Amino acid sequence: MNISSRTSDIREPDAHVELPTGVLTGEHVAESVRTIADIADCFHDRAAADAADPAQLAYRVQRHAPVPEGTAGGLMFGATFLQPGRVGDEYLMTRGHFHAKRDAGEYYWHIAGQGMLVMMDEARHCWAVWLRNNALVYVPGRTAHRMVNTGAEPLVAGACWPADAGHDYDAIASHGFATRVRCIDNEPRLVADTE
Ligand code: S6P
Ligand code: ZN
16 A cells, blocks of 8 residues: 555645634635615615715624636535614624525535524515524525524624525515514514514
């Protein structure tokens, strides 16, 4: 047995995840930033959205993309850092999306802070799962998903999804989610969008 040839391709990882914080560092890691201006149209209280500072940070997303987006069979790994706060009585949220490849699922797991992952199927039936206490949440295919921060600290969650899932933001931009998470009597409540 040629031991040296068997040990000659031991590599360093190309990236690291700091488990207590979710922060990603290393190769193939990119970051995007969304401000209040980028999510202003998500809130039902447009006057409150217009009154908010458009440049205020809403959330950051870090992605480790070891293969080009769209690669069949590949995976993406990400972390979302969603600021606390409200616009009117509605908590800060991510824009939310269906996957363009509709049957693509996704894993989310809670890292820090407290909030919910709001999901909506194609019939616009909505539900939410708490993102707290190290929750692991599976998002089935054909299900839009959005993080909502109901706490006082940044809500941090990891995610892993197929590299060819793609993102369809238009369906949410046009019709929104059927359910909102609003602060009522100092509690987060799911409220139908028509109310
Ligand atoms: C990607 C995954 C997350 C979100 C992130 C921001 O499939 O679901 O990384 O991209 O939470 O949300 P959004 O809706 O602005 O992409
Ligand atoms: Zn997704």
